[in-house]
Amino acid sequence: MAEIILHHYDLSPFSEKIRLALGLKGLDWRSVKVDPVPPRPALDALTGGYRRVPVLQVGADIYCDTEIIFRALERLAPEPTLYPTGEGIAKALSLWWDRATWKPAIGVLVHHIGEHLPEAFLKDRKENYLGYDISKPAMAPMLPAYVQQLAALARWLSSMLAENGPFLTGGRISAADITCYHSLWLLRANCGAEMIDAQLGLGPDIADWMARVAALGHGRPAEMTPEAALAAAGAAEPAAPTLGDNDPSGIAAGTRVTVTPDDNARVPVTGTLVAADTQEAVVAIDSPAAGRLHVHFPRAGFEVLPAAGAGASRAA
Ligand SMILES: N[C@@H](CCC(=O)N[C@@H](CS)C(=O)NCC(=O)O)C(=O)O
Known part of the structure; x- marks a missing residue:
C-alpha cells in the first residue's frame, strides 16, 4: 500500500481530528507540515485549489475534508473502526x-x-x-x-x-x-x-x-517534505474508485464539474467526474506538477455541479 501522507499544521483542530483517527488505528504515516497562511503551492498542486486543511494523500489519491478522510482511513484500515455503532x-x-x-x-x-x-x-x-x-x-x-x-x-x-x-x-x-x-x-x-x-x-x-x-495519541508520524509528497503523487497512478450506492444526482462520469464547499473557503475545484455515490465524489485533475490525480470530496457539505460549458471529456 502507498504511504499515508497527511498535509496539516499543528494548531489546526480539524487536523487534530485526523491525527487522532490515525492514533485510533495505530497507523504509520508521513507528516507534511503546511504553512497556516497560504500560499501553499505544493498542496494546491495536489488538490486543484481546495484551500482548507487537512488533506490526506495516498499515492495519487487526494482526500479533501475530514469526513472523506475518515472514509478513506476506514477503507485502508477497517479495524478498529471509527463507527462502532454505525x-x-x-x-x-x-x-x-x-x-x-x-x-x-x-x-x-x-x-x-x-x-x-x-x-x-x-x-x-x-x-x-x-x-x-x-x-x-x-x-x-x-x-x-x-x-x-x-x-x-x-x-x-x-x-x-x-x-x-x-x-x-x-x-x-x-x-x-x-x-x-x-x-x-x-x-x-x-x-x-x-x-x-x-x-x-x-x-x-x-x-x-x-x-x-x-489517549488515542497520533499513531506513528514521520516527517516528509512537500516536494517529496508531490513526487510520491507523480510516481503513482490513481486507484480505481471503490464506491458504494448509486449517485442520484444524474451527473454522468466524464462530465466536467466544479466541486465547492457550501460553507466557507468557497474555492471551486474543476475536474472531470470519475465516479460518485451518495457520500463521495471523485474528480480527476491533471496537475502540471504531479500528473493525473483523483481528488475525493464528501457530498454532504459540498456542491458538485456541471462546470460552465461542461460536457463529457475524453480525459475521464
Ligand atoms: N469541513 C472541513 C473544515 C476544515 C477547516 O476549516 N480547516 C481549517 C483549519 S483547522 C482551515 O482550513 N482553515 C483555513 C486554512 O488553514 O487555510 C473539514 O472537515 O476538513
Whole structure:
C-alpha cells in the first residue's frame, strides 16, 4: 500500500481530528507540515485549489475534508473502526458539531489570544476563508453569545456521556468523539483548560472524556517534505474508485464539474467526474506538477455541479 501522507499544521483542530483517527488505528504515516497562511503551492498542486486543511494523500489519491478522510482511513484500515455503532449517528453528530461550534469557538479563542494572531493570518481568514473579521475587537461584541452557544452545546455532550458513556455514542470511541473533541481541544490547549472549563461551565465529565480521547495519541508520524509528497503523487497512478450506492444526482462520469464547499473557503475545484455515490465524489485533475490525480470530496457539505460549458471529456 502507498504511504499515508497527511498535509496539516499543528494548531489546526480539524487536523487534530485526523491525527487522532490515525492514533485510533495505530497507523504509520508521513507528516507534511503546511504553512497556516497560504500560499501553499505544493498542496494546491495536489488538490486543484481546495484551500482548507487537512488533506490526506495516498499515492495519487487526494482526500479533501475530514469526513472523506475518515472514509478513506476506514477503507485502508477497517479495524478498529471509527463507527462502532454505525455511521449515521456519528456522522450526523460530527457535521452538526463542526458547523455549530466553529464560529463561537473562534470567538472565544480570539478573546483570549487574539492579540497574538498575525495581521496576515487575520486578513487571510477574512478575505479567503470565513468571510468575516476574526480580530479580537471585531468579535468582542458577540463574545457573550459565543460563550452561551458553546455552553449550551457542550451540555448536550454531557447528557450523551451520562446516557451512553464512556463515549458519546456508547462504550467504544467513535468519529463523533474525535470530532466533538476538536474545538474544545483548540480552546483548552491555547487558552488554558481551567479557564475554558470555568468560562463554558464544563464539568469533570467533559475533562475526563477529553482525556480518554487524547489517549488515542497520533499513531506513528514521520516527517516528509512537500516536494517529496508531490513526487510520491507523480510516481503513482490513481486507484480505481471503490464506491458504494448509486449517485442520484444524474451527473454522468466524464462530465466536467466544479466541486465547492457550501460553507466557507468557497474555492471551486474543476475536474472531470470519475465516479460518485451518495457520500463521495471523485474528480480527476491533471496537475502540471504531479500528473493525473483523483481528488475525493464528501457530498454532504459540498456542491458538485456541471462546470460552465461542461460536457463529457475524453480525459475521464
Ligand atoms: N469541513 C472541513 C473544515 C476544515 C477547516 O476549516 N480547516 C481549517 C483549519 S483547522 C482551515 O482550513 N482553515 C483555513 C486554512 O488553514 O487555510 C473539514 O472537515 O476538513
